[in-house]
Amino acid sequence: MKCTGVVRKLDELGRITLPIELRRNLGVGDKDPLEIFVDEDTILLKKYNPADIFTGEMDDLIEYKGKKISRASILRLAEIAGLNISE
Structure with missing residues (x-):
């Protein structure tokens, strides 16, 4: 310091x-x-600096209900939930 x-x-x-x-x-x-x-x-x-609430990433963020989530996390959560999403 x-x-x-x-x-x-x-x-x-x-x-x-x-x-x-x-x-x-x-x-x-x-x-x-x-x-x-x-x-x-x-x-x-x-x-x-806002960051993804799951990974801490700071790129490609989307705000949902006051929280920041990256597109990569959203896709991963969809995959975990068994949803088939194409970009």
């Missing part, structure tokens, strides 16, 4: 502001979703 030397205080609602230089370098824009991870005493923010 690389130290940026940036220190920020939480406001009364527990919010912090990410410096514009950091957002630009990481390609984070206004209203972009961020994932929050915790590892012992470390909080890690990562730009959220």
Whole structure:
């Protein structure tokens, strides 16, 4: 992990502001979703990239009821269900 030397205080609602230089370098824009991870005493923010809920793949995704599923997973599930689907 690389130290940026940036220190920020939480406001009364527990919010912090990410410096514009950091957002630009990481390609984070206004209203972009961020994932929050915790590892012992470390909080890690990562730009959220949707992925297939079964495999973690990030290509060729379809959204169904708020979940992302790749076409490959859909075809595999159809195969498991005994459905014969041609592409």
